[in-house]
Amino acid sequence: MGIMAATIIGSQIPDIDTVLKLKNNADYIRNHRGITHSLPMLAIWPLLISTVLYFIFPAATFLHLLLWSFIAVGLHIFVDIFNAYGTQAIRPFKDTWVAFGFINTFDWFIFSSHVVAIIIWLLGAPAGPTFFTLYGLLALYYAARAVTQRMIKHAVRNLIPDAEEIIVASTIHFFQWRVAVTTKDHYYVGRAFKRNISIYEKFDRLPIPNNEIIRSAKLDKNLAAFVSFSKVYNWRIEEKLDATYVTFTDLRYRSNGHYPFVAVVRLDDDMNILSSYTGWIFSDEKLQKKLTPVAI
Structure with missing residues (x-):
């Protein structure tokens, strides 16, 4: 025990x-x-x-x-x-x-192979050979995923020769990979299916301005946490009726045309932080709820 x-x-x-x-x-x-x-x-x-x-x-x-x-x-x-x-x-x-980045957080093959090995063991197979075989196969699986990722990066390099950084990350689907590419002037976001690369969107890579709005937003802990973690992101400033919104969007996690991992800071006219949020958001309604202070 x-x-x-x-x-x-x-x-x-x-x-x-x-x-x-x-x-x-x-x-x-x-x-x-x-x-x-x-x-x-x-x-x-x-x-x-x-x-x-x-x-x-x-x-x-x-x-x-x-x-x-x-x-x-x-x-x-x-x-x-x-x-x-x-x-x-x-x-x-x-x-x-x-x-x-070549193994998904949840991997069906790894999970299923463990289930099968445990069932075989419970049916009477000796534990040593059973799990030694399992982890030998998983070592080969990891190696195959690493080689596949490298091949996809090579294909992306051929497609975008001026790439400075290429991020290829696995998904829950075995043959599909997320692709995010940084060049001197642009960001590219796409997917890879096997070795076929599809670029879905292209963004201008704009330097973050050193203005009062950005300086004030950078004082926020949610935005600071986002920047410390995110490797590829773009930004925008929106002046709305209720506040000025500073939004940073991680480009690595595109899902159904949406980028769910964000950091948003609301500023008043005097550049005071009204509210902020960082995390996973899949609708504007939920984001507004996160940013709207709860009345007491």
Whole structure:
């Protein structure tokens, strides 16, 4: 029981920072998969888990608890670097996000293969060979996805030779990939199906002005969190009757013609921040609700 508890807790505890979402999106975006997934936590989490569980299960061997919690924590952090969100896995040496992007956050093949392996094991197959075979196949799957991503990037480079940065991220669909390209003067957003590239939209890459509106908006924590996380975004300023709106839009997550990941800041005529929001929004009505202060 102690080993099982160490493995289960270790596989989940790096995501304990998800509780920050209860506070606000800004802190969640800035910190999720940050320090909790860093190199020091590879040692700290297993030590904490093993120490606590050793008192609960005194018959267990401390080193066994330490080993299995370390394996669970390490696998969690290691697996997370392969999706588009990534982690700060090399912190404290660098605060950059390590995100290879060729495995989706939820991958049907990985999930299904685990289900099949567990069923085979429950039917009486020995655990060692069963799961050794499973993870051998998954290693080949990861390699195949990495090669496919590289081939798509090469195809994008042929299509847009002046590309400065090419982001190719997996989707829940095996053959479909999100594509976002940065050149000196433009952003391109599209999809790849196998190696066929479709560019859906092209945006001018405009420098962010250093005016009073932008300077005031940048003081907002939601916008600051968005900029710290987003790699490819555009911006716009809209003067409406109720306020001036500063909107930053992440171009990596186009879905059904909509860009759901945004940061919006409302400013009054004196450039005071009235309200703001960052996160996933799929309709203007929901965005307005997020930006409208609740009357007390």
